[in-house]
Amino acid sequence: AQSVTQLDSQVPVFEEAPVELRCNYSSSVSVYLFWYVQYPNQGLQLLLKYLSGSTLVKGINGFEAEFNKSQTSFHLRKPSVHISDTAEYFCAVKGTGGFKTIFGAGTRLFVKA
Amino acid sequence: NAGVTQTPKFRVLKTGQSMTLLCAQDMNHEYMYWYRQDPGMGLRLIHYSVGEGTTAKGEVPDGYNVSRLKKQNFLLGLESAAPSQTSVYFCASSYGTSGNTEAFFGQGTRLTVV
Numbered sequence: 001a002q003s004v005t006q007l008d009s010q011v012p013v014f015e016e017a018p019v020e021l022r023c024n025y026s027s028s029v030s031v032y033l034f035w036y037v038q039y040p041n042q043g044l045q046l047l048l049k050y051l052s053g054s055t056l057v058k059g060i061n062g063f064e065a066e067f068n069k070s071q072t073s074f075h076l077r078k079p080s081v082h083i084s085d086t087a088e089y090f091c092a093v094k095g096t097g098g099f100k101t102i103f104g105a106g107t108r109l110f111v112k113a
Numbered sequence: 114n115a116g117v118t119q120t121p122k123f124r125v126l127k128t129g130q131s132m133t134l135l136c137a138q139d140m141n142h143e144y145m146y147w148y149r150q151d152p153g154m155g156l157r158l159i160h161y162s163v164g165e166g167t168t169a170k171g172e173v174p175d176g177y178n179v180s181r182l183k184k185q186n187f188l189l190g191l192e193s194a195a196p197s198q199t200s201v202y203f204c205a206s207s208y209g210t211s212g213n214t215e216a217f218f219g220q221g222t223r224l225t226v227v
Contacts, residue, residue: 004155006155009153034215036218041220041221042220042221043117043203043218043219043220043221044156044203044205044216044218045218046215046216049215090155090156099144099161099163099207100146100158100161100171101146101207101216103148103155103156103157104155105153105154105155106153106155
């Protein structure tokens, strides 16, 4: 079984500042890791995913995440945020042999002018 | 380019009423899922299906039933709605048996039970 913990429920940040959204996971098997974004009143869409290989993964809209196996973390970063990045971000995990995705509770990113 | 379509988008039910939420996907995906989203709890899996004619329980199945009579459709039923079922419901689908395939989501159905 897998579980996901997103360490911050809300992250306020000023426009053009860097941001990091933290995610830790636990699993007894190898996993794939995902970050999804949900804009207001919309469904979730994929930002990026880690499958294997390079631990630094780049996604859409300038976001990137780093997989750290020893710390079981998959933190999401962006060097300079925009107002349009205001949304809720979900970290998710799936066992490599499975098909169910387990989601974290979400982190609400609020970008201020 | 529809992807995953949910019907309806909004609904208000009285306690004890029944309803069916419809999910349709046009990507020929094998797997389909129903989640509910509640504040501070992320998405919790209600039921899922690994193919036409098959369904299975997720984390929070009580009070819900599902059917997958056609590959492209996944129905979620509430037989006797309760206020605790007030939530936003999301349908998702994914392709194939490999774990690395991401889920594609519908726009959600906001359900209020009064």
